[in-house]
Amino acid sequence: MTEEPLTTVTTVADGVARISWAPDQPVDVVRREVAAALLSHTRVEVLVDPDDERAQRTATWSGMRREGIMRGVTVEGAAVDRILYARLASDLPLHEPEGFRAILNSFLPRKRAIGQMLIRATPDGTGLDRVLMCQLTYKPDWDLPGGVVEVDESPRLGVTRELEEELGVTIAAGPLLITDWLPPWSGWEDALTLVFDGGVHDPSLPDTMVREEREIRSVAFKTMAEIRELATDFTARRVESALARAHGGSVTFTESGRPLA
Secondary structure, three states, rough: OOOOOOOEEEEEEEEEEEEEEEEOOOOOHHHHHHHHHHHOEEEEEEEEEEHHHHHHHHHHOOOOEEEEEEEEEEEEEEEEEEEEEEOOOOOOOOOHHHHHHHHHHHHOOEEEEEEEEEEEEEEOOOOOOOEEEEEEEOOOOEEOOOOOOOOOHHHHHHHHHHHHHHHOOOOOOOOEEEEEEEEEEEOOOEEEEEEEEEEEEOOOOOHOOOOOOOOOEEEEEEEHHHHHOOOOOOHHHHHHHHHHHHHOOOOOOEEOOOOOO
C-alpha cells in the first residue's frame, strides 16, 4: 500500500505553487519544501483552516506571510473560509531583520484609526460651547469633522487632510485632546478615534466651507444639547469628553466616550 506524502506541492497557475502538509509535519521540513518550490516558481501559497492554529504557526515560521481571508473556498464540496499565506521568491529570508519584521507585520493585529477635530465657535455670551458638527450623507446622525487615517499617515496630518478634502478649509490640528476606543459596532470592527483641538473660530466659519457633497450634507456649530439630539450617544459622549479636556480636564482616554472609572 502506497503511503500518502507528508508534503505535497502542486502547480496551480503559471509560476504559482500550492503546498500542503500533514498535521504533524515539522516546520523545518515545510520550510525546506517551500524553498525548493521557489526554485521553479515565483510564488508558493497555502490555504489554512482558521481554526488550525498549528498550521498557521507552521505557515508563518516557514517564511510565508499572511495575506488575508479567502471566503467561501470549496473544500470537499463545502464552502469554507481559509487563511491565505504565501511566500514570493523575492521576499527577504527570515534570518534578515527586515524579512522577519515583514512576517510579523503580516499577522499582528491592526486597529483602524480615525482622526477628528474639535472646532469651537467664539463665545456668544450664553456661556455655552458650540462645536462644529457635520451632517453626513451615509448615516443619519451628525459627527465631528474628520475621517479614517490612511496607511502610514500621521493621525494629526490625516485629520487636517480630511478637512481640506471634505470641507475645503485648512485648519492645522492642535494638541491631542482625547483618544477614544470604539468597541465593535453595527458591522464595524473596533477602532481608535483621536480627537485633536481645532481651536476657536468665528461663527461664520461654516459659511466659508466648500462641502464634499457626496459625504457632507451640511455643517453647523451646535451646542451640547443639540449634539445629544443629533448624534449617536457615544459620539455625544466623545464630544463632551473632548470639551472637558479642552477646558483643562485631566481625562485623555475614553472608551465609547466614557472616562474610565
